[in-house]
Amino acid sequence: MIRVQNLGKDFRSGRRQVEALDGVSFNVEPGEALAVVGKSGSGKTTLLNCIGGLERPDRGSVASLGVNLHELSRHALSMFQREHLGFVFQFGNLLSYLTVYENIEFPLALNGIPRQERDLRIGALLEKVGLASSARALPGELSGGEVQRISFARAIAHRPQILLADEPTASLDSQTGHDLVQLMLDVLRDQAASLIVATHDPVVTELADSIMHLRDGRIVDEAQTAVL
Numbered sequence: 001m002i003r004v005q006n007l008g009k010d011f012r013s014g015r016r017q018v019e020a021l022d023g024v025s026f027n028v029e030p031g032e033a034l035a036v037v038g039k040s041g042s043g044k045t046t047l048l049n050c051i052g053g054l055e056r057p058d059r060g061s062v063a064s065l066g067v068n069l070h071e072l073s074r075h076a077l078s079m080f081q082r083e084h085l086g087f088v089f090q091f092g093n094l095l096s097y098l099t100v101y102e103n104i105e106f107p108l109a110l111n112g113i114p115r116q117e118r119d120l121r122i123g124a125l126l127e128k129v130g131l132a133s134s135a136r137a138l139p140g141e142l143s144g145g146e147v148q149r150i151s152f153a154r155a156i157a158h159r160p161q162i163l164l165a166d167e168p169t170a171s172l173d174s175q176t177g178h179d180l181v182q183l184m185l186d187v188l189r190d191q192a193a194s195l196i197v198a199t200h201d202p203v204v205t206e207l208a209d210s211i212m213h214l215r216d217g218r219i220v221d222e223a224q225t226a227v228l
């Protein structure tokens with residue numbers, strides 16, 4: 001369960017001041033998939049970063065699994081992220097000097113999962129994302145869509161309760177995108193996890209349980225967005 005209340009975040013760069021998020025409130029239940037849509041610059045990535053504890057909001061609160069994230073110490077926050085959070089970044093974010101296998105292994109090792117169990121899980125995940133033969137490849141040897149699929153495998157490897165995905169299908173054709181989203185939803189239902197996915201992709205919004213529209217950092221209702 002994720003409870004976001006009155007979230008606000010400002011950015012200042014030089015003279016420019018941007019209210020990237022303003023008064024954003026919503027809940028996501030276990031097993032629920034929420035799609036966040038909105039134009040470039042509307043605040044989607046900032047929202048995910050605040051919910052994941054990668055960025056500190058200026059106003060409001062985020063409670064995940066009953067824990068108020070931004071009240072945790074730095075150490076407690078990183079323990080929480082390591083154990084409960086899976087993040088699929090907008091631009092992949094795999095470690096370039098580690099193989100595909102090692103990239104997925106990383107969160108499992110951090111969580112103290114024994115080698116044999118790691119090996120089983122990584123094998124199964126690579127099968128699921130259709131990249132079983134790429135275990136020993138380096139990320140630089142993969143296509144953009146393959147990197148996205150591996151990033152997804154890495155994000156779910158430790159079976160997090162909260163999955164945050166930033167445009168996870170952006171480099172995928174619609175069939176591969178559909179398969180990936182379906183896989184995300186299967187994971188979600190299996191583990192009663194909560195998913196928040198920022199997206200422009202109709203394949204994603206069709207499969208999500210609910211859709212939230214952002215404009216200039218605020219939630220707008222769908223009917224209003226349609227006329228704009």
Ligand SMILES: Nc1ncnc2c1ncn2[C@@H]1O[C@H](COP(=O)(O)OP(=O)(O)OP(=O)(O)O)[C@@H](O)[C@H]1O
Pocket residue numbers: 011012013018019020038039040041042043044045046047090
């Ligand atoms: N680190 C930062 N410093 C200054 N401004 C920022 C920073 N990060 C985001 N912004 C600004 O905040 C606003 C929201 O940005 P954000 O990245 O959340 O948008 P987005 O909806 O994810 O866009 P896109 O669809 O292009 O990924 C934009 O106006 C952006 O310029």
Ligand SMILES: [Mg+2]
Pocket residue numbers: 044045046090166
């Ligand atoms: Mg973004």
